[in-house]
Structures are given as C-alpha cells and as structure tokens.
Amino acid sequence: MTDLARFSINQMTVKQLSLPELVEACGQLGVGQVGLWREPVQAYGLAETAKLVRDAGLTVTTLCRGGFFTAIDPQERAAALADNRRAVDEAAALGTDTLVLVSGGLPPGSRDLRAARERIADALAELGPYAEDRGVRLAIEPLHPMYAADRCVVSTLAQALDLAERFPARQVGVTVDTYHIWWDDQAPAQIARAGASGRIHTFQLADWVTPLPAGVLNGRGQIGDGAIDMREWRGYVEAAGYTGPIEVELFNEELWGRDGREVLAETVERFHGVFL
C-alpha cells in the first residue's frame, strides 16, 4: 500500500517553506502532488504559483479553503459567497478540481446548529453551479465536534453527506480527514455511502495525539504518532472505490518549528511506514 504516487503534501504541514522551497523539496523527494492554501498562494501571486507548480510538473490536489457560510447578516453572506467564487476561480487557475470547504461556526449569540446548517445548504445551491462551470468540485469537510461552535457546524460525515446529497456529486462531495472522524463508529458506513455516489472528493490524513493544546487547532499529530489506525481508514476509502490522492495535512506547532524539508522527508517516510 506504500505508493508514493498516491501521496500529496498539504502545504500547511510545512508552512515554514515558501512556495519555491516547497516545490524544490517535492522535486528532491519525488513528491508529485501538493495541496495548497489560499493565503500563501495569494501572497506569492496566483498566476506565479500556477506557473511555478506547472513548470515543476506538480499536481495540485486540493485548494484549502472556502466556506464560512453560516453568517445571518445578508451583507456578510453576500461577501462570503463572493469570496467563495474567488476561491473557485483560484482553484481553477491552479488546475485543481477540488475546493475544500470549512462550513463555519455559530454566528455570535446564536445557539441554533440546525439553522446554521441550512444556511450552508443555501450557499451551496448558489456556489455549486458556479464551481461546476469552472471544473471545480466542492468538498464539504466535517470538522471534529470540538469545533462545532466556533469553526464548523458540520461535525460528522453523515451531516456532510446530508448536505452534499442535495446537489449533484460533480458539484458537491466531502472531505474525508482521519483527524476529524476517527472516533465515529458510523464513519465507515458513511464513507461507503460517500463512495457509492462518487462523493469522496479528497482523503486527508492527520493523527490524533493528546494532550490537546489550548484552542485545539494546532495539535494534529504526525501520522503514526497517535491513536488512529491509518491502514484501517485507507481501507475504508479504497473499499468505497476511492483511488485518488492521499493528502497529509498537519497543523502542528512543533513541526512548524523544525526545518520544513526535514518535516517533509519525515512525512514521506511516515506515509510509507503507516501503510506497510
């Protein structure tokens, strides 16, 4: 199962590397695929990034991220949709067919998760056709329930699929990320459900390590370091028919404090190790 052709490095894992450094390190290690983030791409320049990765022969597997659809205020909603259309345009310019969506948390003062989830559906109805026209698929990412209040009211694959299935699979699917779903005994069946309708738009890995840091954002473990059986989860997505890239996306202060090339090399090695 240790096929480097399936591996993709998400830029956030080694965010200490500039885009040219990342591209160079990928070349040296034989890594052919990267997941990118909007902010560093914008900082380097969209056209410049597209040319850089194209010239290096790199495939862009995903762009992170759109979303944040849960505002109530009409002006905020319009601004979020406009920003998401730009994210779709950026994905298309980078040559990736997948835009990852983090849906957004509860608006200030609200306690209504159901209504927030409905507003996501409203936004997808507008954004889906726009993305399809540009060859981009939206990938709703359920985030771990510990983010339900302040970051993402979509907490399970089942919820993500309940939203996605209102739209064609070529417009809206899901992100399967081990970090967010590993605890969920319903997730294997939901992966099968997602695969059956062609909605596994990306598969991402991060490991679960404790104790969690304050704010719980930047404690995602290097693969192999934590509680998640990566082989098991890869087995579920492949049994569901997924044959696409496997992206390693870590937010980890300790990893960010190290040499980025070394972290990338370690990540490749761990990728081989966990799938032995």
Add this chain to the structure above:
Amino acid sequence: MTDLARFSINQMTVKQLSLPELVEACGQLGVGQVGLWREPVQAYGLAETAKLVRDAGLTVTTLCRGGFFTAIDPQERAAALADNRRAVDEAAALGTDTLVLVSGGLPPGSRDLRAARERIADALAELGPYAEDRGVRLAIEPLHPMYAADRCVVSTLAQALDLAERFPARQVGVTVDTYHIWWDDQAPAQIARAGASGRIHTFQLADWVTPLPAGVLNGRGQIGDGAIDMREWRGYVEAAGYTGPIEVELFNEELWGRDGREVLAETVERFHGVFL
C-alpha cells in the same frame, strides 16, 4: 420550567467548598440535592459524609464516578472491577441509586476503539448484577469525542445505549450531559430511545464555551455562557419521560478560583435563567 426542586449541584462545580461548607451553602440557598465525587467523599470519610448529608436532609443524586474499564492486562482489569465494586458500595452508603461511569480511553499503544468498547461490555456484565443487588444503577456517560483517545471511548449516546441495552435498565443506563452531546444531531433521537427503555439515569448540564483550554478538561462553561440551548435539551429529556434531578456539573478553573458560595448562588440563578 424553573423548579429548584429539580436542581442538583454537582460537587465538582464548587470543589473549593469542603463537604460541610457545601452542605451549609445548600441549606442557605434552598438547594436540596447534590451530586458527589468519590475522592472528596473518601477524604472526608464515607460514613461521615453519609451522616452529614442525611442530617441536612440532602438527597444525593449521583456518585461520580466508576468506570475506566478498557485495560487489557488481566490484573489491571481485576483491579478496576474491584474498585468499581467499592464505588457501588459507596453509592449505596450515600443513599444514591446512580453511579456515573466514565468508560476509559485506549490502552497505551492500542488503536482499537471497537475492542476497547467490548471490554467495557465485559465489565458491565460483571458489575451490573453486583450493583443491582445494592440498589444502584450504572449510568454510562458518553464523553465528547475529543476525549475518545485518552479518557472515554464511548463518544455518543448511541454508543452508550448500544452498550447499555445489552443489560436490564435497572442495571445499566446512560448519563445525558449537554456538554458532551450538544453537537450531535442524532442525540435527540437517542434521548428518546433512552427514555423509552427507562435508561436516562441522570441528566447533567454544562455549557460549551471557547476557546478550549490546554488539555480540554477544565473549560466547561457556566450554564448560559455558551453555545448550548439548555431549554431545548431539557425539552428532549422531558419529552422522553425523564422527571428526575437536573445536575449542574462544571469543571472550570475560573469558577474554582472564586468564592464557592458565590458560584453556587450564581449557578442557582443561572438555572432559573436558562429555563425561563
């Protein structure tokens, strides 16, 4: 809905109060019910605590907590069962019919959540009849999925009920705690399921506030301060037929740093406020 007769203060909310201070403060505020923890009870003395609360006319709604059933090593398992039998005895001595169970996390080096959950069932099969003979019901508490690795492999009410339903309801039921389940769109249906078989053995409140502190243990919000609609969840448990105590159990460093009597008075006030 603001009936103080339903209110119970969990000792952990005001752990800065000694048992006599807690009992006195309850008397002053008209609070007639308390949930106790084993460690402070043992420190004060089991018989002494039982006499103290009985003489004050207080009802003990729950004892926290048994559990930690997931060890693989036979000696560790035997020790855990022996300790849980003592916890049952303590509950009986205190006059409460409910022992809350926190099931335990993954053993060191294990990544097998399913096997850990099976070992919980094995332990319940031994402990359930022992508890029943002493008039004590076991209340499996699903903890938030952020504790799945290191504290409790039972992460949802559905999982807790899948375990509990292997046993008679007079032996094993569940703890419904808003803090752990509020994000779960399946939880309302699971509360109904629990109520239908008489398995809601206790109902606890804590609010969800962010950012979470490092370690994510002691950031439970005062009720009314966070993202959870307490009225909504009380509605679910009451629609499911639950008419028992409503216990407020907060782990919160900020609250622990204040005067305990003041925190108790505030908690009573909030209890009225959230159910207005």
